[in-house]
Amino acid sequence: MADADVRTAEPSDAAEIARIQLATWRTAYSELLPAEVLDGLDAAETERQWQETVSHGPASVLVATEGGWTVGFCAAGPAPEQETAAADGTSPSDADAVILVSTLLVEPRWGRRGHGGRLLGVMAQRLAANGARRGIVWTPEADEASRAFFHSVGWTPDGTVRTLDAGGRPIRELRLSGSLDLRFEQE
Known part of the structure; x- marks a missing residue:
């Protein structure tokens, strides 16, 4: 494998980030999301959002x-209060030390080479240095690969679920939670 690294994204990376997101979603989520949703993803708008x-x-x-x-x-980054709340709406005692991993994607052709673990590990270290102690992430219940990845670092479902509307198709997501002191396990 060539030299692998993780670095802070720069504004000039927005186009490549958007390309990776769209390519990954269209590959990995082709059976989860309706074709019209995937076909309707706009590269220029996605790039603009990542630039911002x-x-x-x-x-x-x-x-x-x-x-x-x-x-x-x-x-x-810091998890919004509504993202950390329990199913009954109560806020956890550590809400101010919880981060939300909103996106973690590796283009499928580069998968299984440790990039996801490096990304999450560096992000966890950086955010923990600023006082964060716990992370959360929402994953589609049907996305077994993502759930297995997060399980390998010690993150597990915390009992909170939500259902999103994806072009008229409900997508059930599980919230996983775990320490930012990551422990990578081989599966």
Whole structure:
């Protein structure tokens, strides 16, 4: 494998981040999301949104590289209160120390090479250095690969679920939670 690294995303990375997101969704979620939703994703708008996020937050964005290629990215930051609440709406005692991993994607052709783990590991270290202690992520219940990845670092379902409308198709998501002191396990 060529040299692999993780670095802070720059505004000039927005186009590549958007390309990776769209390519990954169209590959990995082709059976989960309706074709019209995937076909309707707009590359220019996605790039604009990532340009805004990279430049102004609120999430921190990292990119994974291998050789001269950008192969994946992770966006995470302080979790909004509504994202940390229990199913009954109560806020956890550690809400101010919880981060939300809003996106962690590695382009499928670059998968199984450790990029996801490097992205999450660097992000967890950076956010923990600023006082965060726990992370959460929402994953589609049907996305076994993502659930297995997060399970490998010690994150498990915390009992909170939500259902999103994806072009008229309900998508049930599980919230996974775990320490930012990651423990990577081989499956």
